[in-house]
Amino acid sequence: MQTLTEKRVFGAKTGVTDIFVSTDSGVAAVTVSADQIGAFGLAHRGSATAVAATGDRLVVGTDEGLLAADIDAADRSADVPDPTFAAIGGDTIDAVSAVALTPEGLIIADGDGVVYRGEHAETVTEPPAWERLGATDEVRAIDAGLLAAADGVYRIDDDGLTNTGLTDVRAVTGIGQPLAATADGLFRLANGWQSIADGAFRAVAADGHGHAHAVGDAGLLVRSADDGAWTTTTPPVEAPIVDLTADRGIVAAVTDDGTLCVTAGDGWRHQRLGLPGARGVAIGGGTDGS
Structure with missing residues (x-):
């Protein structure tokens, strides 16, 4: 943990950003300033299967349903968020395998591979009306209008789901040029899916400004x-990275033993959270520096 002196200077120039990590023990909330890792604690206790965040909302998937909380970043300095969660799955959403937040609402995949869309309700405590988009094999990840599943990459359309190819897809990003991490390699979508690298890949992320990261056996x-x-390049730690994300000028990775790794372009910093069984990582909002 930080000392009081460190807390006074933490984030003074670069601001503070929230990072959330879903684990078997709960959701860790971590504050970072550029590539400095600050205070952290549990935002939710209990096994979390998926996590997504924006500047003002945090959504957590569990084996029992879906939880959401508002996040108020104003005047928070370096303190970790302490959100109040509400169950928003209603009678529709059961076990959650993947979740994504969009400007319009949420995209959810349940444990049976059924995908739902729900518009944002007026309050976080009000469950949205869920629209069934379709069903696939096991869903691993959802990002920016794309879905990674055991039987391929799906595009999320107004009318439902469209399979665009590939198999055994572990992760996908639709920010900028679409990228997919699969058991057979890393691919980009151009005139069809084109190979970037061979071998098994586990995670991929892009920031929309041309930068991208992917991790696998290579x-x-x-x-x-x-x-x-x-x-x-060499990963920042020896433990396997299970998820990557990029936003607000930060790239964040989490390993299966619960180590958070962060870079803002000047090298990686890492912090063991003491929460094994990590599954996902999401970047939320924060406060700007002076």
Whole structure:
């Protein structure tokens, strides 16, 4: 934990950003300032299967349903969020395998591979009206209008789900050029899915500004925003990375033993959270620096 002196200077110039990690023990809330990792604690106690966040909302998937909470970042300084959750799955959402927040609402996949869409309600305590979009094999991840499933990458349309190809997809990003991490390799969507690298990949993330990261058996691959070239690097820690995300100028990764790794472009910092069984990581909002 930080000292009081460290808390006074933490985030003074670069601001503070919330990062949330879903684990078998709960959801860890971590404050970071650029690549400095600050205070952390449990925002939700109990096994969490998925997590998604925006600047003002946190959504947690569990084996029993879906929870949501409002996050107030104003004047929070370096304190970790202490949200109050409400169950919003209603009678529709049971076990959750993946969740994504969009400007319009939520996209949810349950344990049977059924995918639902719900518009944001007026209050976080009010369950949205859920629309069934379709069903697939096991859903692993949802991001920016794309869905990663055991039987391929699906595009989420107004009318439902459209399979775009590939198999055994572990992760996907639809920010910028779509990318997919599969058991057979890393792919980009151009004129169909085109191979970037061979081997099994577990996670992929992009920031919408040309940068991207992917992790797999080959190591950590990083795409340059300048020329689009991919470089293979060594992961920041030895434990396997299970999820990646990028937003607010930060790339965050989490390992299966609950180690959070963060970079803002000047090298990785990492912190063991003491929460094994990590499954996902999400970047929320925060406060701007002076």
